[in-house]
Amino acid sequence: QKEVEQDPGPLSVPEGAIVSLNCTYSNSAFQYFMWYRQYSRKGPELLMYTYSSGNKEDGRFTAQVDKSSKYISLFIRDSQPSDSATYLCAMSANDYKLSFGAGTTVTVRA
Amino acid sequence: GAGVSQSPSNKVTEKGKDVELRCDPISGHTALYWYRQSLGQGLEFLIYFQGNSAPDKSGLPSDRFSAERTGGSVSTLTIQRTQQEDSAVYLCASSPTSLLTDTQYFGPGTRLTVL
Numbered sequence: 001q002k003e004v005e006q007d008p009g010p011l012s013v014p015e016g017a018i019v020s021l022n023c024t025y026s027n028s029a030f031q032y033f034m035w036y037r038q039y040s041r042k043g044p045e046l047l048m049y050t051y052s053s054g055n056k057e058d059g060r061f062t063a064q065v066d067k068s069s070k071y072i073s074l075f076i077r078d079s080q081p082s083d084s085a086t087y088l089c090a091m092s093a094n095d096y097k098l099s100f101g102a103g104t105t106v107t108v109r110a
Numbered sequence: 111g112a113g114v115s116q117s118p119s120n121k122v123t124e125k126g127k128d129v130e131l132r133c134d135p136i137s138g139h140t141a142l143y144w145y146r147q148s149l150g151q152g153l154e155f156l157i158y159f160q161g162n163s164a165p166d167k168s169g170l171p172s173d174r175f176s177a178e179r180t181g182g183s184v185s186t187l188t189i190q191r192t193q194q195e196d197s198a199v200y201l202c203a204s205s206p207t208s209l210l211t212d213t214q215y216f217g218p219g220t221r222l223t224v225l
Contacts (some may be wrong), residue, residue, distance in 0.1 A: 008150060032210055043114070043201055043216030044153070088152065096141065096208045097166070100152030 003027055006089055006101025007038045014109050019076040023089035023101045026070065030091040030099070033065050035074045036104065047087075048074065079108045112136065114217035122223045123192055131187045131220045135204030142185050143205075143214060144177060148198040159185060160208055163201050192224045 013019055013055045021035075031052050036044035048063040050056045051071075056063045064073040065098055072091070089101040115134045123129050135142050144156040155169040159179045170176070173191075179185040189196055199221050203214040 002152075004152065006152070041218065043203070043218050046213050049213075068160065090153075090206060090209055094209055096143065096205070096214070097155055098153070098214070100154075102150055102152045 001026065002102075003099050004089065004091060004101045007104055008106040010107060012078055012107045012109060015079060015081060017085050017108075019074075019079050019083065019108070021074040021087050021089075021104050021106070022078075023072050023091075024070055025072075025091060025099075027091075027093065027099070028070070029093040030068075031067075031094065032092045033063070033072050034090040034098070035061075035063055036088040036100075038088060040085075044088055045067055057076050073093060076106075081108050081110045084108050113200055114167045114204055114215050116200075116217040116220050118126065118220060120221045120223075122186050122225065124225050125194060126191055128188065128190045129192055129222065131189075131200050131219060131222070133169070133185045133187070133202030133204075135183060135185070135202070136215055137183075139204035139206055140182065141180060141205045141208040141214075142186070143199045144202045146171075147219070149163055151199075153201065156187070158208070167211065189222075193224075194224050197222055197224045 024059040043062045052079040053067045054072045060077045062075045088103040090098040129189040142159040145147040145153040158166040174190045177187045201219045202217045
């Protein structure tokens with residue numbers, strides 16, 4: 001079993017819809033949770049960063065962490081075609097070594 | 111400013127050949143990381159550099175893989191006697207320090223195909 005599980009999708013939504021992405025994990029030591037966005041043929045870029053449980057909002061993006069369930073989510077409101085990308089969750093216990101999910105490919109249709 | 115750059119962007123090689131992949135990190139970043147991204151898989155950590163030293167090589171898959179960093183800047187990942195299972199995108203990232211709170215900035219990757 002992988003340490004971090006993420007449904008690869010693909011996910012296709014109409015413009016303006018809410019995109020819901022999630023990951024589950026098995027390592028209870030994880031306490032830093034990140035979401036990266038990766039456009040085709042590009043490297044991942046950090047979108048959101050959350051420490052421990054709770055919610056964090058940044059513009060149209062909301063990250064949620066539920067450590068009791070070992071479950072994290074990313075919501076994208078009012079999705080745009082420019083949001084079409086692969087979204088990767090990543091997490092760490094307490095150092096630089098990140099454990100990544102496989103990524104979910106999202107397409108927002110105009 | 112300039113981001114992380116990697117070269118070549120694509121590399122096709124024959125099984126058994128050696129390949130060298132290059133990473134130019136963001137200037138001033140002391141921490142450098144190599145990852146491998148295989149189709150349908152998440153990023154897999156390979157090695158971490160702090161300056162020119164590699165205190166963590168735990169992710170290197172076999173002794174065919176090696177890496178070095180010189181001048182606290184450029185890093186080279188070398189794969190000897192390549193195998194078809196080495197086909198993947200190799201990503202390099204750098205950060206100001208190795209603190210978890212420092213964002214890792216990724217390069218565009220080198221897509222390696224072993225025939």
